[in-house]
Amino acid sequence: MTEHILDELAWRGLISQTTGEEELRAHLDEGPITLYCGFDPTAPSLHIGNLVQILTVRRFQMAGHKPLALVGGATGLIGDPKMAGERTLNPVETVHQWVERIRGQIEPFLSFEGDNAARMVNNYDWTKDMTAIELLRDVGKYFRLGTMISKDTVARRLHSDEGISYTEFSYQLLQGMDFLEQFRRYGCTLQTGGSDQWGNLTSGTELIRKAEGRTAHALSTPLITKADGTKFGKTESGTVWLDPEMTSPYAFYQFWLNQSDADVVGYLKVFTFLSREQIGELEHRVEHEPFKREAQRTLAREVTTLVHGAAAAQGAVDASQALFGRGDLDSLDAVTLAGCAKELGGVEGPSGISVADALVETSIVSSKSAARRAIQEGGAYVNNVKIDDADAVLATGDALAGGWTVLRRGKKTVGLFRQV
Structure with missing residues (x-):
C-alpha cells in the first residue's frame, strides 16, 4: 500500500504547520487535489532553500496530485517583508527576465503530462490590468488591519527602527489574492510554502x-537549519544557487559533500527521493562507519544529479577525486575546471613562473622558502605529478583544459593557477 503523502512528509521532517492536519488528510483522501507553491523572482536564480519547496511540490505530484508552480511576476515587483530592512525594488524588465529564468529552473522537476499534469502560472497575468480601486474594493475589504499587523514579520518590522513600507505591508493582500484566483481558475485548494510564509x-x-x-x-515546511545552529545554504563564497553559472556543479557538489554527520541524514530525507530503507542503511553507516562518509557522498551525488543532471554530477565526482590525486585530471573539461577554480580561488599570473612562486601565489604555502622546502621534502605536485626540483618552472605545456594547472601540497591543500 502506498504511504499517505502526509505521513511521508512527516517522516521527512517537512511539516511545520497546517491549517488542520486531519481536515487536510480527509481532503486529500477525497481524491486528487490541485495545490500550488509560489516563487518570487527577487534574484536571477533560485537557491537551495527554494529547492525544499520544489521537491515538496514534486512529492505531491508523485502522490497523484496536480501542482501549480507560480512564478510571481507581480509579487516579485513588490517583495514580501524581510525580517529587517526594505527589499530592493528591481526594474520591471529585470523581473520579467528573472521570471523566465526561474520558470526554466522549476520545470525540469515536474511532469507536464498525464492526468495530474503540472501547470506553470504567473500572477502578473491577473494583476497587470487591476486598478488600485479594484484591489481595495474586491480584495482589501476582506482583510482586517489587526490581523495584518499581528503577522510575525510585520509586527517585528513595525517595532524596529526601519519600520515597514506600505508596499511590503500590502504583500499579503497580493499573495492572498493569488490563492483566491487559483481557487477560482483551477480549483486549487492547498498552498504550500516555508514556515516564514505562514502569515x-x-x-x-x-x-x-x-x-x-x-x-x-495551507501547509508549511520548516526552515532548514544546521545542527550547530549556523545558517543553512551559505558558504564562504555566498548563497548556494541552482544556476550553474552562479554556483558551479563542482561547488554545488562540494557543498553537500561537506555536510556534517549530525546533519546528513536529515538532508537526505528532505533533498532526495531515496526510500526509508535506503536512508536507514545510510544512517546506520554514519553511526558505525562515519569515516567512509558514504551518506555525504550519496547526498552530494543525488542532489547534484537532481539539479544539474547525471553528467554534471559525474563531472563533479571526477573533479573531486582528481584534484586530490585520486583520478585523471586530463579527463576534466574546461567548464568543470573553471568551476573548480572559482570554488578554490584560482589565480592567474605570468607565464614562465616557477613552481615555488606559483605555490605562493595560490596561497598553498605562505612563502617561497616554504614552497622550496615542500618541494625538497617531496610534498609538492603539479597536475598530480610530484616535483623534486626546487627551481622547476611551470611549463605552459603543463596546462589542462581551459589553461589551468593544478598545484597541490600533500593530500589536502590544492590550488589552481593559469598562466596569462
Missing part, C-alpha cells in the same frame, strides 16, 4: 473563506 499562506485561506464561503488549506 501569507493563511491570508489566502481566510480570503477564500470570506469571499467564496469555502474551505482551503
Whole structure:
C-alpha cells in the first residue's frame, strides 16, 4: 500500500504547520487535489532553500496530485517583508527576465503530462490590468488591519527602527489574492510554502473563506537549519544557487559533500527521493562507519544529479577525486575546471613562473622558502605529478583544459593557477 503523502512528509521532517492536519488528510483522501507553491523572482536564480519547496511540490505530484508552480511576476515587483530592512525594488524588465529564468529552473522537476499534469502560472497575468480601486474594493475589504499587523514579520518590522513600507505591508493582500484566483481558475485548494510564509499562506485561506464561503488549506515546511545552529545554504563564497553559472556543479557538489554527520541524514530525507530503507542503511553507516562518509557522498551525488543532471554530477565526482590525486585530471573539461577554480580561488599570473612562486601565489604555502622546502621534502605536485626540483618552472605545456594547472601540497591543500 502506498504511504499517505502526509505521513511521508512527516517522516521527512517537512511539516511545520497546517491549517488542520486531519481536515487536510480527509481532503486529500477525497481524491486528487490541485495545490500550488509560489516563487518570487527577487534574484536571477533560485537557491537551495527554494529547492525544499520544489521537491515538496514534486512529492505531491508523485502522490497523484496536480501542482501549480507560480512564478510571481507581480509579487516579485513588490517583495514580501524581510525580517529587517526594505527589499530592493528591481526594474520591471529585470523581473520579467528573472521570471523566465526561474520558470526554466522549476520545470525540469515536474511532469507536464498525464492526468495530474503540472501547470506553470504567473500572477502578473491577473494583476497587470487591476486598478488600485479594484484591489481595495474586491480584495482589501476582506482583510482586517489587526490581523495584518499581528503577522510575525510585520509586527517585528513595525517595532524596529526601519519600520515597514506600505508596499511590503500590502504583500499579503497580493499573495492572498493569488490563492483566491487559483481557487477560482483551477480549483486549487492547498498552498504550500516555508514556515516564514505562514502569515501569507493563511491570508489566502481566510480570503477564500470570506469571499467564496469555502474551505482551503495551507501547509508549511520548516526552515532548514544546521545542527550547530549556523545558517543553512551559505558558504564562504555566498548563497548556494541552482544556476550553474552562479554556483558551479563542482561547488554545488562540494557543498553537500561537506555536510556534517549530525546533519546528513536529515538532508537526505528532505533533498532526495531515496526510500526509508535506503536512508536507514545510510544512517546506520554514519553511526558505525562515519569515516567512509558514504551518506555525504550519496547526498552530494543525488542532489547534484537532481539539479544539474547525471553528467554534471559525474563531472563533479571526477573533479573531486582528481584534484586530490585520486583520478585523471586530463579527463576534466574546461567548464568543470573553471568551476573548480572559482570554488578554490584560482589565480592567474605570468607565464614562465616557477613552481615555488606559483605555490605562493595560490596561497598553498605562505612563502617561497616554504614552497622550496615542500618541494625538497617531496610534498609538492603539479597536475598530480610530484616535483623534486626546487627551481622547476611551470611549463605552459603543463596546462589542462581551459589553461589551468593544478598545484597541490600533500593530500589536502590544492590550488589552481593559469598562466596569462
